[in-house]
Amino acid sequence: MxxxxxxxxxxxxxxxxxxxxxxxxxxxxxxxxxxxxxxxxxxxxxxxxxxxxxxxxxxxxxxxxxxxxxxxxxxxxxxxxxxxxxxxxxxxxxxxxxxxxxxxxxxxxxxxxxxxxxxxxxxxxxxxxxxxxxxxxxxxxxxxxxxxxxxxxxxxxxxxxxxxxxxxxxxxxxxxxxxxxxxxxxxxxxxxxxxxxxxxxxxxxxxxxxxxxxxxxxxxxxDGDGNCHVYVDAAADLDMARALVVNGKTQRPSVCNATESVLVHEDVAASFLPDLAAALEGVALVGDERTRELVPEAGAATEDDWAQEFLDLRLAVRVVPSLDAAVDHIARYGSGHSEAIVTTDLLAADRFTAEVDAAAVLVNASTRFVDGEEFGFGAEIGISTQKLHARGxxxxxxxxxxxxxxxxxxxxxx
Amino acid sequence: MxxxxxxxxxxxxxxxxxxxxxxxxxxxxxxxxxxxxxxxxxxxxxxxxxxxxxxxxxxxxxxxxxxxxxxxxxxxxxxxxxxxxxxxxxxxxxxxxxxxxxxxxxxxxxxxxxxxxxxxxxxxxxxxxxxxxxxxxxxxxxxxxxxxxxxxxxxxxxxxxxxxxxxxxxxxxxxxxxxxxxxxxxxxxxxxxxxxxxxxxxxxxxxxxxxxxxxxxxxxxxDGDGNCHVYVDAAADLDMARALVVNGKTQRPSVCNATESVLVHEDVAASFLPDLAAALEGVALVGDERTRELVPEAGAATEDDWAQEFLDLRLAVRVVPSLDAAVDHIARYGSGHSEAIVTTDLLAADRFTAEVDAAAVLVNASTRFVDGEEFGFGAEIGISTQKLHARGxxxxxxxxxxxxxxxxxxxxxx
Structure with a gap:
């Protein structure tokens, strides 16, 4: 044979x-x-x-x-x-x-x-x-x-x-x-x-x-998993952030460039998270303690929730004290596919794009854009999450x- | 552990x-x-x-x-x-x-x-x-x-x-x-x-x-083997061809970009091979039947000789009827490292560079040039013979x- x-x-x-x-x-x-x-x-x-x-x-x-x-x-x-x-x-x-x-x-x-x-x-x-x-x-x-x-x-x-x-x-x-x-x-x-x-x-x-x-x-x-994050910075336009998370999570939840976790800077968590939860009707939220204070209907996130590609109407949410903490969380749980920051702060955008190690890093754009057609390649054979030969x-x-x-x-x- | x-x-x-x-x-x-x-x-x-x-x-x-x-x-x-x-x-x-x-x-x-x-x-x-x-x-x-x-x-x-x-x-x-x-x-x-x-x-x-x-x-x-060939075309400058084979074989025989086999177009075999043999003093030659007619001291090449990276003062020689036969021989026995043609015929050079599948194809140059330093990279971590990520x-x-x-x-x- x-x-x-x-x-x-x-x-x-x-x-x-x-x-x-x-x-x-x-x-x-x-x-x-x-x-x-x-x-x-x-x-x-x-x-x-x-x-x-x-x-x-x-x-x-x-x-x-x-x-x-x-x-x-x-x-x-x-x-x-x-x-x-x-x-x-x-x-x-x-x-x-x-x-x-x-x-x-x-x-x-x-x-x-x-x-x-x-x-x-x-x-x-x-x-x-x-x-x-x-x-x-x-x-x-x-x-x-x-x-x-x-x-x-x-x-x-x-x-x-x-x-x-x-x-x-x-x-x-x-x-x-x-x-x-x-x-x-x-x-x-x-x-x-x-x-x-x-x-x-x-x-x-x-x-x-x-x-x-x-x-x-x-x-x-x-062509590996996509555990994609959106980090909502202290200097984010919160309306934009909400629209990007809703798009990333709900536009097509079953694909690898869907958003799976949201990290929110603590300075904007109180003004952002209740609105976000309201906009994500039908999405099951799981979060850390601070998220659950702000969004009582959210379940408690387990270690598995941070690491998982849900491919479903489920979203993990964590409040973080800093950009560094967001970058650390992504380094620990991300799969190196697509990671986004929402911010108006140029230095924050530059640090995020430099320090996050992924096939694609996005500033003020939905993670859903990371595919061959949206990049203008006309066709796609897959999305590589390895670093040799082809990435993204x-x-x-x-x-x-x-x-x-x-x-x-x-x-x-x- | x-x-x-x-x-x-x-x-x-x-x-x-x-x-x-x-x-x-x-x-x-x-x-x-x-x-x-x-x-x-x-x-x-x-x-x-x-x-x-x-x-x-x-x-x-x-x-x-x-x-x-x-x-x-x-x-x-x-x-x-x-x-x-x-x-x-x-x-x-x-x-x-x-x-x-x-x-x-x-x-x-x-x-x-x-x-x-x-x-x-x-x-x-x-x-x-x-x-x-x-x-x-x-x-x-x-x-x-x-x-x-x-x-x-x-x-x-x-x-x-x-x-x-x-x-x-x-x-x-x-x-x-x-x-x-x-x-x-x-x-x-x-x-x-x-x-x-x-x-x-x-x-x-x-x-x-x-x-x-x-x-x-x-x-x-x-970083794989180098079974590198020089093809001496019907339109080769035979003095140049001799110099390139001598350099490729003897300048440093133990390395992967050394020349291991020479393929000679039948139209120039009689005028080229005896001279080449004389110039390659100290190199053991093995060849096909036609080569041995022209160079009686050459041994008989076995199937292994065509396929082997000698890394030694040993050279396999074959007389071929055409460029196509040379390309076929290289496709069969080559290791995809470095392959050279010696010719003054532009169409032959273009066909050879297009049709030979190797990390490097050379026209009128010694196979010994294929390394990071000679290419101007300043340093080299190896020479890839695979096609993904890095080649050459x-x-x-x-x-x-x-x-x-x-x-x-x-x-x-x-």
Missing amino acids: STAIADLGRRARAASRTLARTSTAQRDAALLAGADLLVSRADEVLDANERDVVAAVEGGVAATVVDRLRLDVGRVEAMAAGLRQVAALPDPVGEVLDGWVRPNGLRISRVRVPLGVVAIIYENRPNVTSDAAGLCLKSGNVAFLRGSSGAIRSNVAIAGILREAYGKVDLPADALVLVEDTSREAAVAFMQQRDSIDCLIPRGGPSLIRSILDNATVPYVI PMGLRELTTAKYVVRGEGQTRG | STAIADLGRRARAASRTLARTSTAQRDAALLAGADLLVSRADEVLDANERDVVAAVEGGVAATVVDRLRLDVGRVEAMAAGLRQVAALPDPVGEVLDGWVRPNGLRISRVRVPLGVVAIIYENRPNVTSDAAGLCLKSGNVAFLRGSSGAIRSNVAIAGILREAYGKVDLPADALVLVEDTSREAAVAFMQQRDSIDCLIPRGGPSLIRSILDNATVPYVI PMGLRELTTAKYVVRGEGQTRG
Whole structure:
């Protein structure tokens, strides 16, 4: 079985060499061909998906999971629209990142190139198959995909159609390689294909991340938790602060850039917190002692509440004596995703942005803005909370690496 | 024991927060103080080193290993000079990498910041202790170091002196944390301190790399093998080609950017190879059949010879029918380090640089130029053959990450 995965890896690696020689125009044509073929053969995708859905329902899978799995014509059209949108983005490949001349006359440049083979392991969302395939192809990478067993029929149908479309415009079908073996052993073997995989990106929950940490030997980028804070400074505009917390908590509570905790400077706690509580109708508040004096309906926050990504209409609130205390709290409990300060004090803003260690620090803006689309990347493959290679929202640029090109006239080293 | 390592990690993490608030001037002062104290207390270092050397000799350690371990006054002074040289380099921290304004008025910038805690695990070279400490401190990172048991007395002495020097200029001594437990268990625990280590860089041989792949759960950058090729094109200047191969093979055969294989276009093989063989006196040649016809003293190359990093006065030679065949050979056997073409044909040069997948591709220059010093980085922590985060020579810039800073006036997401 691990031989079978290695064979797929070799096919992916071979295709990556062909892709490296293609033009942006060819790859864009393949994306558009893929979009067209997905729409014209939507019935095939929906038939396969129906079989996945029936199996899931019969297997007693939770309704929310079945909902993420289920496709309809609109969802297939959205997948096609996603491919067309990616085709319209600028190609990151070929950008000259920097260049200089050495005293001995060597001309050195650093050029953006595809990673090669990007592996993505993901859970029950069949749309990830086409989204990931699109982003990888645009950036000149082979998409080496391993979805879950629950969506395998859908994934096989979608991948088959895209591979056929690539062939129609003379790109290798193996620009998309799908692992059809959905066993746990195949997943582990997949994470260990160092000869073929240049970068592995998991799209899934904590158990998938744990498995990567335990088993992967290929390089990977992890899309981690977001325990995001808003610190309301002594010099905050309190109306603005209230609007930002309400937006950060309630606009879409289930996502990683939602606000999970609010830290309020003690000088403004009494004027801010009762108003905030009133504005957060339907949100369960838990707080420290001082918060509960000001907002009697708030529950008592436990140590777990400070550390947790609720992903729900629940908010932890703490009154802090200083900016330093807020920064300390964030250093202790934050997950390095997105952290915001609300203030009109320039020195406070500068200290917060300098001292808080996170992928994104925001001043007077909602934590909800930290994603690839809101940053203007046009597409997003995830949000990295690690510091190597990619930090924060990952777009096409994060699916590339660099190559040094050195030109001389026969220089030798003395 | 793993608790003890975790405690050291917590100290490193705490110090990294203090370092993040220091100025370039403060960190440079600490580097200069460290250099001065190393020189004035060289006796302590040499005493400790003598005990390591005696233990190594008594333990029957190979003479070449003992030689790498042994320090003298000159080597201690060279360590101090290295710290002064790093102090004189530009500080990468704070560079604004890019920035833009979104339609909603949000101002986004991406700023270079320290990684935080950089872990380095290394073998018997005590100079790595001060070299790594210097590069980490300059780039605002805590150096979390784990050397080998054979150099532990030297490492403890060097680290102690540097820590004392940092304290003299009001930096935290924990800007350098040395793991004194040199057991295998401690090494494995070290590789798994995800709460404290932002990046692990191994400096050592294949068994260390294997242990990282098997055990590490922290993010790492691997400094891999260099099986570097020179392709002599049909349109090469053959005198230049000969000089480049001689330089690449013989100037310092034991390093990763030395040339290990030469691929010669069949049109020039007869005029080139006999001359090359004559110029490579003292180098053992192994080749394919055609090479052995032209150079009768060459041995027969095995499959292993094509794949191996000799690190010795040994060179593999193959006659190839085309540029494509050269590119295919490199794709099959290369390690993605440094690959060169010698040619006067612009189209051949462009195809080679585009199609060969390596950290560095060179045109008409010796593979020996691919290192941090020759690239002008002023210092080098290693040469990455992986594609994530850092590819090719790693200088101070590769010891940093980026942070998004988002500034608004109360924007909420709709």
